[in-house]
Amino acid sequence: MVNSTFGDKLKEPRPIRDGMFLGNLSDLEDLSLAGTRCADCAETSLGSVSLCPNCGSDRVHTLRLGNDGILWTYTVARHRPPGDYRGPEPFKPFGIGLVELGEGLRVMCPLDCALDELRVGLPLRFSPFLRHDKDGSTVVSFAYRSVSESAL
Amino acid sequence: MTDVVILGIGIHPFGRFDTSFQAMGSEAARLALTDAGVDWQQIEFAYLSRMYLPATSGARILKTLGCTGIPIVDVEAACASGGAALRQAVLAIRSGEADLGLVLGVEKMPRGFMDPSMIYSPWQIEMGLSLNPAYWSMRARRHMYEFGTTEEQIARVAYKNHKNSVHNPNSMYQKEFSLEEIMHSPLVCDPIRRLEICAPNDGAAALVVASATRARQLGFVGTPIHIAACVHTIARYSADLRCPIDSMSASAENPGPTEEAARLAYAAAGFGAGDIDCFEVQDTDAFCEIEALESLGLCAAGEGGRLAEEGVTDITGTKPVNMSGGLISKGEPVGASHLGQIYEIVTQLRGAAGARQVAGARVGLGHVLGAGGNCAVTILKS
Numbered sequence: 001m002v003n004s005t006f007g008d009k010l011k012e013p014r015p016i017r018d019g020m021f022l023g024n025l026s027d028l029e030d031l032s033l034a035g036t037r038c039a040d041c042a043e044t045s046l047g048s049v050s051l052c053p054n055c056g057s058d059r060v061h062t063l064r065l066g067n068d069g070i071l072w073t074y075t076v077a078r079h080r081p082p083g084d085y086r087g088p089e090p091f092k093p094f095g096i097g098l099v100e101l102g103e104g105l106r107v108m109c110p111l112d113c114a115l116d117e118l119r120v121g122l123p124l125r126f127s128p129f130l131r132h133d134k135d136g137s138t139v140v141s142f143a144y145r146s147v148s149e150s151a152l
Numbered sequence: 153m154t155d156v157v158i159l160g161i162g163i164h165p166f167g168r169f170d171t172s173f174q175a176m177g178s179e180a181a182r183l184a185l186t187d188a189g190v191d192w193q194q195i196e197f198a199y200l201s202r203m204y205l206p207a208t209s210g211a212r213i214l215k216t217l218g219c220t221g222i223p224i225v226d227v228e229a230a231c232a233s234g235g236a237a238l239r240q241a242v243l244a245i246r247s248g249e250a251d252l253g254l255v256l257g258v259e260k261m262p263r264g265f266m267d268p269s270m271i272y273s274p275w276q277i278e279m280g281l282s283l284n285p286a287y288w289s290m291r292a293r294r295h296m297y298e299f300g301t302t303e304e305q306i307a308r309v310a311y312k313n314h315k316n317s318v319h320n321p322n323s324m325y326q327k328e329f330s331l332e333e334i335m336h337s338p339l340v341c342d343p344i345r346r347l348e349i350c351a352p353n354d355g356a357a358a359l360v361v362a363s364a365t366r367a368r369q370l371g372f373v374g375t376p377i378h379i380a381a382c383v384h385t386i387a388r389y390s391a392d393l394r395c396p397i398d399s400m401s402a403s404a405e406n407p408g409p410t411e412e413a414a415r416l417a418y419a420a421a422g423f424g425a426g427d428i429d430c431f432e433v434q435d436t437d438a439f440c441e442i443e444a445l446e447s448l449g450l451c452a453a454g455e456g457g458r459l460a461e462e463g464v465t466d467i468t469g470t471k472p473v474n475m476s477g478g479l480i481s482k483g484e485p486v487g488a489s490h491l492g493q494i495y496e497i498v499t500q501l502r503g504a505a506g507a508r509q510v511a512g513a514r515v516g517l518g519h520v521l522g523a524g525g526n527c528a529v530t531i532l533k534s
Contacts, residue, residue, distance in 0.1 A: 017275040043389070046399035054389040054404065072402075073297070073393075075289035075341040082265040083277040096286045096341075098393070098400060106400045110280055120297045131278075141279060 013130060013138040019048035021128070022064050025140050031128045033065040033142070035103055044103045065107075067126040069099035069144060072106050074118050086131060086141075099124050099144045112145035123147045154246045155364035157376040158532070160188025161495045166355035166482040167324040168263070173205055176356040177213035177258035180488075184254065184358035189372065192217050195360070196250040198224040201237035201257040202487030203270075213258065224256075230271075231434065232384055232520045233257065234357075234490025235528020239382045241361050251366035255359045257492070259485030261352040271523045272396045284523075285349060285437065287395045289341035292439035294393070296343070299454030301442065303343050307334045308460045309438035310348040310480055316467060317477025319507040322492075324353055324483040348438035353483035357491035359498075377498050380421035380515075380531040385413040387525025395523055409527035410447035410519065417517075417529040418449075425449035428531070429513040430500050431471065432493035434521045435478040441465075444519055445473065448529075467508055475500065475508045490528055493518035501534040 013025045023030040035044045038052035039059040045052065048062040074097035081087075087094065087110070095111030095118050111118065112127055124144040131139040162183025164176040177200070185192055200210035210224035229236035234257045241255045268282035276282050295301045311331050317323040329347055337347040367376050387394070387409040390401035407415070418424045425448055433444040442456035450471050451459050459465055465473035476482060476496040479489060497516035499505045514534050521527045 016278065017273070020275075043401055043404060045401070054401070073290040073294035075286045075293060075344075076339070077280060077283050077286055077341060078339050079265075079283070081268070081277070081280040081283045083268040083272075083282055084274070085280050085282075086278040087280050094280065096281060096283070096290070098290060100402055104402045106402055108281055108398050108400075120294070139278075 011138060013140045016139050016141045017047065021140060022062065028128045028130070031140070032067060033107065033126060035063050035065045035105065036060050037063050044105050046105060046107055063103070066102045069101045069107070069124045069126070071111070071118070071120055071122040071124055072098045072100045073120060074111060076115055076118070086133070097144070110143040112143040117146055156242045156245050156379045157362055157364050157367050158359050158379065158494070158498055159190060159362050159367055159372055159374065159376065160184040160186070160360035161498045162187060162358040163322050163492065163495045164356040165322040166485055166488070166492060167353055169354050173209060173258050173260045174213050174216050176354065177256055178216040180258070180356035180358040181213070181217055181254060181256055184360050188360035190252065190360050190370065193220055194252055195220070195222060195254050196252050197222055197244055198254040198256060199237040199240050200224055200226045201233040201255070201491065202226060202259055203228050203230060203233055204259055204261050204486065209258070213256065229384060229528070230524050230526040231436070231484070231486055231489060231522020232526035232528035233487045234494070235382065235520055235530055236384045238359070238491070238494070238530060239384050239528070242379055242382050245361065245363050252360070252362045255361060255491065256356065257358070257488035257490065258356040259487040260354045261485060266352055276396060276398065283341060284395050285341040285344055287393060288437040288440060289344045291393050291443065292343055292437070295439065295443065299457070301457035303335065304331070305457030305461050306343070306348060306438045306442065307331055309435065309441045310334045312460070312466055313435060313474050313478040313480040314347070316475055316508055317481030320477045320481070323477045323481045324351065325481045344437050344439065348480065350436050350479035350484045353485050355483070355485035355488045355492065357488045357495045359491060359494060375502050375534055377501050378533050380533050381417035382528070382530045383413045383416045383420065384526070384528045385409050385416070387527070388412070392525040394525055408447055409525045410444060410521055410529070413527045413529040414448050417531050421531045428515045428517045430475060430497065430510040430516045431473045431519070432476060432478070432496050432516070433473055433519040435474055435480050436484065436522070438480065440521070441473065441478065444521070448517070448519060467510060472510045475505065475510060486522070490518060490520045490530070493520070494530060494532070497532050501532060
């Protein structure tokens with residue numbers, strides 16, 4: 001009984017970072033990035049936090065960030081990132097960018113699109129996915145992917 | 153306000169060595185003391201700038217110099233560690249508590265990418281967002297998009313710095329590369345290439361600092377170099393696209409950390425960019441130098457690439473930058489890098505820089521900027 005509960009716990013997806021998502025972690029269709037809007041300075045920051053990282057106010061509320069964005073700048077990681085990188089194996093070069101969202105912030109994330117597609121202004125869409133780790137746990141991670149690909 | 157001067161400078165070359173950090177730090181300190189004509193027994197306090205070294209590194213280096221009972225405090229502010237440590241020394245002297253101190257920067261770092269767990273959260277490392285050069289490259293890419301800056305202009309910075317390094321015996325690389333070699337070196341993170349980035353390495357630099365009054369009492373006969381300003385800032389909200397940020401505001405319009413540090417430093421010194429004869433600036437990557445030219449007020453936003461292209465920043469140009477070869481050639485032993493810049497500027501202001509001497513240099517500026525938006529600007533005058 002105990003073992004089975006433990007097993008269920010392992011299967012229950014956990015977010016790659018606390019407060020990063022809003023919605024049901026078991027239903028990727030329902031997920032979006034979480035943001036924090038400050039009532040005092042009107043800045044929106046990434047993730048659900050209790051203090052505004054701009055002005056320090058605690059008059060903040062959590063909101064869902066829209067799924068569509070535009071690539072503001074980008075690069076290509078030509079080398080395997082150092083440390084405990086959990087991307088596809090074997091390593092292949094991938095895009096990293098800042099994606100500008102309608103709520104007034106730019107999110108740093110991996111880009112799930114062909115390298116020759118990358119350009120400033122590329123339309124992108126939020127793309128959460130499940131990462132299955134060797135210890136049996138499931139982690140909800142995310143990237144942004146090009147709109148053309150996600151339509152396929 | 154108390155006038156604080158640099159009496160002596162010392163350096164252990166930047167590179168990769170089997171030497172212990174204690175021995176490197178001790179060597180730089182001894183050279184600075186000899187240069188100043190000051191005995192270790194006279195030193196009243198010390199600061200150690202370092203990022204990668206373990207706890208009590210300062211105390212361990214100090215013990216190799218002789219246990220006189222003075223305090224040493226280890227200071228860490230990423231790439232700006234040296235500026236943060238020097239500022240503490242200036243404040244200590246201005247407080248009236250002390251008159252004569254040692255500021256030491258020492259580092260020993262592993263090859264390759266820096267250990268990401270030092271500055272990134274686990275989720276960033278797992279997602280592959282822990283590549284420092286990715287952040288440099290994204291700034292370069294955006295600048296190219298907004299201002300038309302070219303890959304050749306970026307390569308031109310690396311060309312100049314490698315060329316300058318040939319005359320610096322303390323640089324890790326002392327080799328000139330052609331523009332073509334640089335532009336065909338492998339991409340690290342597009343559009344930045346291997347010959348356009350600095351390597352983490354080992355090295356040490358040391359300064360003996362004093363109040364001007366104490367310098368006179370000591371009968372100091374050399375050229376005292378005055379610290380006209382020493383400022384340390386951290387980037388304001390969303391003001392800097394630099395690791396380990398996870399996002400940026402699209403609406404906040406705060407000045408960048410270099411703009412802010414430069415504004416404060418120019419105000420403290422009582423003059424501006426136009427009055428400065430030579431610069432040592434953060435060139436973790438070649439684009440970073442272009443950005444620094446703009447942020448320090450050498451030109452308007454978007455003009456940095458043109459400045460590099462036109463040779464304005466060459467040793468023989470009107471605004472020489474990174475005469476030492478910069479971090480691109482010297483490498484970046486993080487804790488020692490800013491004090492290494494100060495070593496170069498003091499050498500320039502003494503007119504002792506040999507083949508890399510800027511003619512008639514009387515005022516110089518050192519600038520470092522790195523993780524967390526840590527920035528330091530120091531202005532020296534003879």
